[in-house]
Amino acid sequence: MDRKFQSLKQAFSIEHNPVVRYLVERHAPVHEGLVTSPKVWQVICPRPDHWHVMAGPVVNQGQLVGAIGFTRERTRPSFDDQDLADLSAICLHLSAWVATVRPQRQAVAQQRLTPRELEIAELVATGRTNAAIGRELWITENSVKQALKRMFRKLQVTSRAELVTQLYVSKNDISGLTT
Incomplete structure (x- = not known):
């Protein structure tokens, strides 16, 4: 298996990535500082443009159906509580949109x-x-x-x-x- 693909697969796995694990288990917004140390995060994702990450869930009928992610370079400030609050509002809006618009689109698609x-x-x-x-x-x-x-x-x-x-x-x- 290609080494890059293997490291990417590992970076997005629940077992190896505490941000992904938190998102999947709790369906709540998270940034890397809440679940790991900078030293550990650097091992999980060594990309310089992913020094800081934040992710939030899109939920429908109690199921995680998507996620929103943001990254920042090392030179930028880390994500904070206000960033999480803003992301939470976006996730809530998108989850409500998915719950109302998605079934309509699904029905139309099935009829085709x-x-x-x-x-x-x-x-x-x-x-x-x-x-x-x-x-x-x-x-x-x-x-x-x-x-x-x-x-x-x-x-x-x-x-x-x-x-x-x-x-x-x-x-x-x-x-x-x-x-």
């Missing part, structure tokens, strides 16, 4: 897809490959690829992740996709 495309989308959401989806639905891998291309155009997305994001508000909504 055929029942078969919704079946494929549900399998994409579970992480299956095109070949595995084809085997499960008794269609060719190429048919899955073509269906995904049509779905991408209909929903104006460019990746499987965007497709799933547009169709689901939370993991709990997957079962309601094929009603």
Whole structure:
């Protein structure tokens, strides 16, 4: 595995990054000074433009559905309580927006897809490959690829992740996709 990718994967992991862990476990804004020392933070993320970090949650139905992050260089002041209060307000606003606007967009997106495309989308959401989806639905891998291309155009997305994001508000909504 590429060394850069491995260090990036480690920097964003719950096990190695106390900022990410705090955000995921508490669904609350945090900056690195609240959860670790500068010396430890430098080991976790040695980038000079990430000397100071702050992250906040976007929550929907009790689930973490996104995050907002800010970074500062070493020469800039660290984040403080006022920064966290401001970030908290932004996160609250975005969480409320997601709770109201997202279901409307999800319904519209689902209406644009055929029942078969919704079946494929549900399998994409579970992480299956095109070949595995084809085997499960008794269609060719190429048919899955073509269906995904049509779905991408209909929903104006460019990746499987965007497709799933547009169709689901939370993991709990997957079962309601094929009603």
